[in-house]
Amino acid sequence: MTAGDRRARRRGHGDLGPSTAPSRHRTTKHEELRHALTRLLDSGMQAHEPLPSERELMDRFEVSRVTVRHALADLVQRGRVYRVHGAGTFVAEPVVRKEMTLSSFSEDMAARGLVASSRILAVGREVAGAAVGQQLQLSPAEEVVHLTRLRLANSEPMCLEDTHLPVEIAGDVVTKLHEKSSLYELLHTHAGVRVVRAEQQLRPTVLSREEAALLDVPPLSPALLTTRVTFDERGRRVEYAKSLYRGDRYSIEVNLWRI
Amino acid sequence: MTAGDRRARRRGHGDLGPSTAPSRHRTTKHEELRHALTRLLDSGMQAHEPLPSERELMDRFEVSRVTVRHALADLVQRGRVYRVHGAGTFVAEPVVRKEMTLSSFSEDMAARGLVASSRILAVGREVAGAAVGQQLQLSPAEEVVHLTRLRLANSEPMCLEDTHLPVEIAGDVVTKLHEKSSLYELLHTHAGVRVVRAEQQLRPTVLSREEAALLDVPPLSPALLTTRVTFDERGRRVEYAKSLYRGDRYSIEVNLWRI
């Protein structure tokens, strides 16, 4: 029995929420507070400006200090604020740390201020084969879901994505996929699979004639090929994806630290 | 007093005293527990094996659940364990943590098991100009040191590197550079400049005829262009470098985490 089956059954008889569709998981207080603080940060606060103290946030939002600290810890991890023992919590310098985290295409584009969409080029089941089988640690004879999408940013082709998922995990989730949906979100809401980690490889390449046509650039244009294996919270391999990004529109920015 | 002043003071105070006062720092309970758990993990536990439950760890180590959760949260962030709501805490699969960190070419190659060397193609002083001046935040009229090197791994061309450094910082350090030396190490030992952070951009490109000849690959071969501005501990810009890596020999591997 898979996690997906279990989840489907439980929802089948248990859910009391509004009848239809993607059951939004309940939002917690620290998440709410984090969003409120994010809005505060986005509304014109300057770098190194102090935030209200933990005690003040307790009073203002009527939550306990545990909750305040939880929300602030999340913001620290996201690089939005930094804390100095005895002094306070301060707005961090804006940092392009986005690429160091595992984000879906939609999230990635949103972070760049673009609207993501996609065109599904192909979807179906097939036998894994040697290469995909090895990456997903399945028998080459096992079935996988194969999904090819053209990903658009502001309606312009940006990336060509080739994704393989184990049938056992992705099951029929992929059939629910449409132009606007995020695969990771679907996996979460419909299969109970939460993607948490990925091993990713980046290398430069040049586009074949077919790839170039789809991406609307001249053949032999430079592109970035990223290959990634994605893991869920229990270490299962849930995705093997090869993405081809247009070199003229896409670049990766990272902050590096000496350790 | 502004927050900026506060920060500057803090950094000045904190970074002074390179190796003064070692273990003055009091160990906390959650740190102790984390070390105990790390020893437990290192003593032959298998991946996906469950750890004792939070309640059991409370009893066994005679601490509160807050402390247990704090220690476990640290281990999660370090990628040593993962948690599944309702099921337990489990040993994570050993991960080759090749996080992207700021490393010199020599260090980078050493990490891949290769021996780095270089051929200096050009070195000298010149006027910064608009582009370099902007990146290093200098007047375009100011002088910079310009250094072009072909970087080799196991005596094979791997990367073409174009580096600009402010004269004020790099001074005559660069004259001491030879085939085997690391620029960052020279800056540290001879100029007292310690590189700690960089903002780096990655994008794919194709090689020109000249570049391809130097790197010993066919023209129009794919390559990775990285542009980086490097900062020292005081936040001064110490380097603006453009590196061109062979696409057939160089790839970047990263671990991404969902936050």
Add this chain to the structure above:
DNA sequence: CGATAGCACTGGTAGTGACCAGTTCGCGTC
């Protein structure tokens, strides 16, 4: 007038206690 001791902040650690939410498994029923 400058150094400094003290105080009023700040975040950090730690405990207790309660309840919520997801997972697992066994027992009873069909």
Add this chain to the structure above:
DNA sequence: GACGCGAACTGGTCACTACCAGTGCTATCG
């Protein structure tokens, strides 16, 4: 045997409290 249900786990959230530790301003003392 398959299924459904619930009890007994697991981690997650959140409240309250107390005190420790680092920071920064200020009033006081030499």
